[in-house]
Amino acid sequence: xxxxxxxxxxxxxxxxxxxSVDDLEESVCVFNVRRIISNREKFVCCRSGGEHKVVxxxxxxxxxxxxxxxxxxxxxxxxxxxxxxxxxRRRRGCQLPHQLKSDHNVPxxxxxxxxxxxxxxxxxxxxxxxxxxxxPGSTTPNICFDYNNGGGQFGLCKDGDDCDRLHICEQHLxxxxxxxxxxxxxxxxxxxxxxxxxxxxxxxxxxxxxxxNKEALRGNRGNPQRQPRVFSTSDVWAAASYRDSGRTPLxxxxxxxx
Numbered sequence: 265x266x267x268x269x270x271x272x273x274x275x276x277x278x279x280x281x282x283x284s285v286d287d288l289e290e291s292v293c294v295f296n297v298r299r300i301i302s303n304r305e306k307f308v309c310c311r312s313g314g315e316h317k318v319v320x321x322x323x324x325x326x327x328x329x330x331x332x333x334x335x336x337x338x339x340x341x342x343x344x345x346x347x348x349x350x351x352x353r354r355r356r357g358c359q360l361p362h363q364l365k366s367d368h369n370v371p372x373x374x375x376x377x378x379x380x381x382x383x384x385x386x387x388x389x390x391x392x393x394x395x396x397x398x399x400p401g402s403t404t405p406n407i408c409f410d411y412n413n414g415g416g417q418f419g420l421c422k423d424g425d426d427c428d429r430l431h432i433c434e435q436h437l438x439x440x441x442x443x444x445x446x447x448x449x450x451x452x453x454x455x456x457x458x459x460x461x462x463x464x465x466x467x468x469x470x471x472x473x474x475x476x477n478k479e480a481l482r483g484n485r486g487n488p489q490r491q492p493r494v495f496s497t498s499d500v501w502a503a504a505s506y507r508d509s510g511r512t513p514l515x516x517x518x519x520x521x522x
Contacts, residue, residue: 269377326390
């Protein structure tokens with residue numbers, strides 16, 4: 265990864281894992297931003313909430329094994345990465361690694377071009393890419409679709425308060441919504457599910473952007489249902505050129521094809 269690409273990635277991760285294309289252009293001190301964000305291994309361009317955004321992407325994951333002799337994943341305590349590990353304050357301490365820049369981790373971070381990220385920036389990046397970090401901790405969607413279908417307190421979800429998926433309004437994650445379903449991650453059911461996964465309260469305010477970014481990344485992996493529309497950088501910059509030239513804009517970016 266070039267220094268310019270690393271600088272763009274670091275800036276995006278420092279801004280909740282995504283930025284509008286306009287803000288990125290104004291904020292980053294590098295040339296050829298268009299070429300940089302066209303790298304689909306590191307960035308995804310999408311339209312979300314009426315904005316053309318760039319979302320940070322990585323294939324790096326945390327190692328799930330408690331004892332591992334060596335792998336290509338990061339050896340790091342998940343709760344430490346999230347910012348709060350209760351075990352570290354106990355007499356025996358935490359049995360999982362708390363060293364981000366360990367001999368095992370440094371070469372892996374370099375391989376993925378993430379060596380310049382601090383813990384908080386890396387946490388943001390992994391939260392929206394590694395499904396192990398948030399409930400239910402698998403490769404399936406984290407938001408309860410059954411809750412979002414049907415009326416009543418739990419929609420069609422049969423597990424109710426005991427559901428390990430989050431009872432959060434999907435429409436709210438795409439923009440403004442004024443329905444009666446839960447819109448905040450600190451409401452009882454989502455808070456219970458998040459606390460069960462060791463997600464500290466200090467991260468609650470940033471989870472909306474995390475889940476919006478996760479949805480954009482899922483759309484980029486070929487699951488278009490309910491996802492923000494993913495665009496190529498040529499689409500985004502074509503729309504920008506129309507806007508800046510003062511010509512009649514395209515009716516909708518949704519009419520463009522990748």
